[in-house]
Amino acid sequence: MYKWFVIICFCCISKIAVSQLKLPALLSDGMVLQQKSTVKLWGTSLAGQKITVRTSWNKKKYRAKTGLQGDWAIFISTPEAGGPYNVAVKGPDEIIIHNVLIGEVWLASGQSNMDMPVKGYPNTPVLNANDILLDSPDDNVRLFYVGACSSAIPLADVKGNWQEANAASVQNFSAVGYQFAKFLHQHLKVPVGIIQASWPGSAIEAWMDKQLVADVLKDSLTTDKSINTSPHRSPGNLFNGMIAPLMSYKIAGTIWYQGEQNRYNYFSYAALQTAMVDAWHAGWNHDRWPFYYVQLAPMHYPPGQRALVPRMRETQEKLLNTLSNSGMAVAIDAGEEYNIHPADKTIIARRLAYLALGKTYHKKGIAYSSPQFGSMITNLDTAVVKFINAPNGLTTFGKTLTQFEVAGSEKVFYPAVAVLQNDAVKVYSTHVKQPIAVRYAFKDWAFGELYSTEGLPVSSFRTDNW
Numbered sequence: 001m002y003k004w005f006v007i008i009c010f011c012c013i014s015k016i017a018v019s020q021l022k023l024p025a026l027l028s029d030g031m032v033l034q035q036k037s038t039v040k041l042w043g044t045s046l047a048g049q050k051i052t053v054r055t056s057w058n059k060k061k062y063r064a065k066t067g068l069q070g071d072w073a074i075f076i077s078t079p080e081a082g083g084p085y086n087v088a089v090k091g092p093d094e095i096i097i098h099n100v101l102i103g104e105v106w107l108a109s110g111q112s113n114m115d116m117p118v119k120g121y122p123n124t125p126v127l128n129a130n131d132i133l134l135d136s137p138d139d140n141v142r143l144f145y146v147g148a149c150s151s152a153i154p155l156a157d158v159k160g161n162w163q164e165a166n167a168a169s170v171q172n173f174s175a176v177g178y179q180f181a182k183f184l185h186q187h188l189k190v191p192v193g194i195i196q197a198s199w200p201g202s203a204i205e206a207w208m209d210k211q212l213v214a215d216v217l218k219d220s221l222t223t224d225k226s227i228n229t230s231p232h233r234s235p236g237n238l239f240n241g242m243i244a245p246l247m248s249y250k251i252a253g254t255i256w257y258q259g260e261q262n263r264y265n266y267f268s269y270a271a272l273q274t275a276m277v278d279a280w281h282a283g284w285n286h287d288r289w290p291f292y293y294v295q296l297a298p299m300h301y302p303p304g305q306r307a308l309v310p311r312m313r314e315t316q317e318k319l320l321n322t323l324s325n326s327g328m329a330v331a332i333d334a335g336e337e338y339n340i341h342p343a344d345k346t347i348i349a350r351r352l353a354y355l356a357l358g359k360t361y362h363k364k365g366i367a368y369s370s371p372q373f374g375s376m377i378t379n380l381d382t383a384v385v386k387f388i389n390a391p392n393g394l395t396t397f398g399k400t401l402t403q404f405e406v407a408g409s410e411k412v413f414y415p416a417v418a419v420l421q422n423d424a425v426k427v428y429s430t431h432v433k434q435p436i437a438v439r440y441a442f443k444d445w446a447f448g449e450l451y452s453t454e455g456l457p458v459s460s461f462r463t464d465n466w
Contacts, residue, residue, distance in 0.1 A: 051065065080102070086099075106255060109243070114198045132179065187361075216275050263308040267315070277324075313460050403450075443460075
């Protein structure tokens, strides 16, 4: 008799375990849902089960039924920002998601400069890290760190959980991503959720579908020096493990800091970046959210790589003309000569926040785009360079311009005297009688000296194509 009792109990326990309702990691306590939207909730249970979702902000019930594989999905409507709320998901059993906020949700992705946590890397600090942590407690800023995962096939879920911002959670989170979220919350006065999916040293090809990479690179795939068999440099691996599982979760936009690893194939980067963003938009159901990215910061690279870096920056700037709903944070004044992980992550987070606040949220009075090279004319031995995107003019904040170079018909560049006059820079050198080309900070290591009056730096640039 006892034997049959044990068997019956085991069968009941097994049935409960099998029929247990399961939700993805993103749908958990403390989550932030995108406000004033139709958002997707999804999960798994037994096939043919009825699923009911009840949202506490409007007491409304939504119903679905699981498919043959036990998958289900329900689309719900979210109100204006607020909370906390509860979301009850009921099937054969019930899960209640507590402490849900409604607000703005952003994705932060890229390689090590996005990955770098507020506490810094070993022996590599983040500027003012302790003050950032001191000011961090705020239950209206929520963090979701996607566990590093490389996969040969698209996965259905990620590892991670939502955490309220405090010193303990923030110290291990992206310094750029966290501060960006904090700035948005301060100015929008709504809850902000930030999802971090990053991997140090990763190539852009790893963040894209493998077949898409092959379609973009074609014959150059076999000679691409940015990729190899490493998990974070193999086409498709990080997309499958860390991006594809997020695509059902509604977001407002993406911030991106990546490119150091792709300096080797800078000439392919524009096509890769455009294809990646288009594919991500499609994966998020063609929701063409904004994509704001960081231009590479300067640093001294090994001799054989020095010419690659300014060309990579140039490629990133040209993306502004072809990448829809995008913006670029210039970091030409935020590098360190011998450190690929510069300490000042606050200035980068602010410039990304300027873009989001100005372009996405239409906050008036905030400048968000750096001045760009517009035109060059020559007058005898002087080149006159003018800029666009500087409605209130330019400034050096009292510094002497030292980063300009000029060349004549022999195509040799010489350090130039550069003088700012109103909205133009006059450039000349005693070595060049008739200038035909000008470069500004067009080196691996340089330091930005020219700004809009609002403090946004001019990117490195060149007028030639040599």
